[in-house]
Amino acid sequence: MKKPGSSLILNYNISTTIAFIAIVVFFIIFTPNHLFIDIRNLVSIGTLMPDLGIVALGIGMLMICGEFDLSIPSLIPLCSYVFAILLMKGINPALALVILLPLGAVLGFINGIIVVKTGLPSFIITLSTMMFWKGVIFSLSHMAPISITKYINPHPYFEKMLIGTIGKLPIQTIWFVGVAIILGLLLHFNKFGNWIFATGSNKEAARAMGINTNMVKTTCYIIIGILCVFAGTMQSVRLGSFNATQGIGFEMKAIAAVVVGGISLRGGIGNMLNIFLGILIIKVLENGLILMRAPVFGIDAFIGLALVLFAIINNFIQRRLA
Amino acid sequence: MSSNESNPNTKELLKMTGIHKYFGKVHSLINVDFKIDEGENVGLVGDNGAGKSTLIKVISGYHRAEKGKIYFKGKEVKISSPKDSRALGIETVYQDQALAPDLSISRNIFMGREPVVALGFLKKKVMDEESMDALKNMGLYLKSPNITISTLSGGERQGVAIARALHFKAKLVILDEPTASLSVKEVREVLEFVNQLKRKGIAVIFITHNLHHIFSIADRIVVLSHGEKLADIKKKDTNVDDLSELIIRGTIG
Numbered sequence: 001m002k003k004p005g006s007s008l009i010l011n012y013n014i015s016t017t018i019a020f021i022a023i024v025v026f027f028i029i030f031t032p033n034h035l036f037i038d039i040r041n042l043v044s045i046g047t048l049m050p051d052l053g054i055v056a057l058g059i060g061m062l063m064i065c066g067e068f069d070l071s072i073p074s075l076i077p078l079c080s081y082v083f084a085i086l087l088m089k090g091i092n093p094a095l096a097l098v099i100l101l102p103l104g105a106v107l108g109f110i111n112g113i114i115v116v117k118t119g120l121p122s123f124i125i126t127l128s129t130m131m132f133w134k135g136v137i138f139s140l141s142h143m144a145p146i147s148i149t150k151y152i153n154p155h156p157y158f159e160k161m162l163i164g165t166i167g168k169l170p171i172q173t174i175w176f177v178g179v180a181i182i183l184g185l186l187l188h189f190n191k192f193g194n195w196i197f198a199t200g201s202n203k204e205a206a207r208a209m210g211i212n213t214n215m216v217k218t219t220c221y222i223i224i225g226i227l228c229v230f231a232g233t234m235q236s237v238r239l240g241s242f243n244a245t246q247g248i249g250f251e252m253k254a255i256a257a258v259v260v261g262g263i264s265l266r267g268g269i270g271n272m273l274n275i276f277l278g279i280l281i282i283k284v285l286e287n288g289l290i291l292m293r294a295p296v297f298g299i300d301a302f303i304g305l306a307l308v309l310f311a312i313i314n315n316f317i318q319r320r321l322a
Numbered sequence: 323m324s325s326n327e328s329n330p331n332t333k334e335l336l337k338m339t340g341i342h343k344y345f346g347k348v349h350s351l352i353n354v355d356f357k358i359d360e361g362e363n364v365g366l367v368g369d370n371g372a373g374k375s376t377l378i379k380v381i382s383g384y385h386r387a388e389k390g391k392i393y394f395k396g397k398e399v400k401i402s403s404p405k406d407s408r409a410l411g412i413e414t415v416y417q418d419q420a421l422a423p424d425l426s427i428s429r430n431i432f433m434g435r436e437p438v439v440a441l442g443f444l445k446k447k448v449m450d451e452e453s454m455d456a457l458k459n460m461g462l463y464l465k466s467p468n469i470t471i472s473t474l475s476g477g478e479r480q481g482v483a484i485a486r487a488l489h490f491k492a493k494l495v496i497l498d499e500p501t502a503s504l505s506v507k508e509v510r511e512v513l514e515f516v517n518q519l520k521r522k523g524i525a526v527i528f529i530t531h532n533l534h535h536i537f538s539i540a541d542r543i544v545v546l547s548h549g550e551k552l553a554d555i556k557k558k559d560t561n562v563d564d565l566s567e568l569i570i571r572g573t574i575g
């Protein structure tokens with residue numbers, strides 16, 4: 001018997017899964033020499049995707065409670081910059097990462113507290129903090145990359161932990177899946193997740209039931225700040241340097257991925273598995289289009305087209321199912 | 323004999339005296355006295371802006387009165403947040419703010435009061451079973467505790483919200499316009515839910531614009547106008563026509 005609104009995983013949306021399978025099948029068939037399923041290509045996806053993916057998972061959770069975060073393309077290089085500075089001061093990279101976690105939390109907290117205390121749209125607030133931190137990071141770094149290879153090399157275990165491989169499987173993929181599982185458990189099986197959905201679905205009802213919706217939102221921002229530390233550090237270790245443009249464009253790609261994952265822009269509806277698949281879809285689209293020799297600098301045009309198409313199909317399937 | 327005098331046979335549940343509430347320069351509640359006995363059903367009526375919502379928000383801890391005293395079971399209490407009010411056993415069902423439409427019935431019933439194991443993980447099975455029991459207790463038979471609220475009818479939604487109040491052992495349930503924008507059939511359902519509460523000995527404050535709705539269920543009716551209490555009448559001492567006349571005129575005599 002089919003239960004209405006499946007019991008444990010709220011709002012699971014089958015159309016994202018269908019779209020994901022369709023896109024994968026499409027690229028397997030139509031990429032030259034079926035390059036898409038070449039193991040080297042899959043490894044490359046698994047290595048590159050988590051940079052955006054890990055943060056986007058947090059963005060998805062935040063969007064379920066009805067808010068946006070556009071500040072991530074500044075928080076990521078900011079964390080990465082401080083990481084490079086700490087390494088230059090001779091601090092052990094693992095310790096540097098531990099020191100960074102509270103910094104990420106504070107950056108997220110600043111976003112959250114401004115959003116809930118002013119009551120203004122988070123779109124505007126985090127647009128502002130994005131520009132503010134971008135200015136800070138550009139003037140501190142003079143936009144010059146800082147090589148960190150010589151500080152990381154003496155610590156092969158640290159490097160393995162963040163960007164190594166198990167067999168062919170990139171560690172980044174494991175981190176990505178791990179974060180998705182942890183956030184999924186939190187969102188669907190924990191009372192905090194229930195508060196997130198309640199806050200996004202009807203803030204007044206949640207408040208009347210004694211849920212501190214300001215705390216819920218701020219905590220989601222803090223989680224994103226911490227994820228930015230992970231993503232920023234992981235990315236700069238892989239690149240071997242800090243780069244002021246790390247994470248550029250992630251804010252919009254994250255929203256695109258989350259929306260492809262069927263999350264309502266007004267909050268209250270969503271599912272971690274769908275967010276995960278939404279991120280995969282965006283990255284697979286990028287990758288597959290490049291393999292099909294779409295002009296690299298015009299790739300966004302194709303993704304934009306695909307997004308509109310997806311939104312239309314998604315809407316159609318949803319209405320059919322309803 | 324004035325109905326304000328306490329009757330030795332019934333126990334007073336909630337009493338408020340000399341309540342004043344200001345919003346900036348607006349004097350929303352002016353020296354209002356209000357009381358309700360255990361198991362009593364009081365209809366709170368009045369025109370828009372009469373202060374009905376403000377009064378119940380003071381009781382439910384959403385607003386704090388600038389002046390006045392609140393007694394619960396004879397003891398003076400401070401209600402400064404919705405949590406305080408719920409701790410006393412007062413549950414408020416707001417018109418559009420009671421439920422989260424995208425969430426399931428059981429997630430709504432336990433919203434903010436989830437039964438959990440270690441680390442805050444939900445006891446989903448307990449939530450589901452107790453939700454179904456709570457609904458049955460109200461005479462509401464729905465297929466599954468996992469149905470999304472947005473797919474329910476207006477009457478069913480009120481039923482879920484009232485079942486929630488009942489499940490958490492409310493002694494006083496405040497219903498804010500529970501019959502607004504409902505169909506005739508749904509209104510009858512909701513009034514039946516309210517009667518269920520009465521049979522279980524739970525006191526109810528029922529806010530409405532519609533005197534006919536209140537007349538079928540209330541023991542006593544309190545009329546507010548422009549922030550002041552205009553009348554406090556036992557149902558048997560009045561009728562719908564006199565009351566509507568009173569509300570429209572806005573003054574006694």
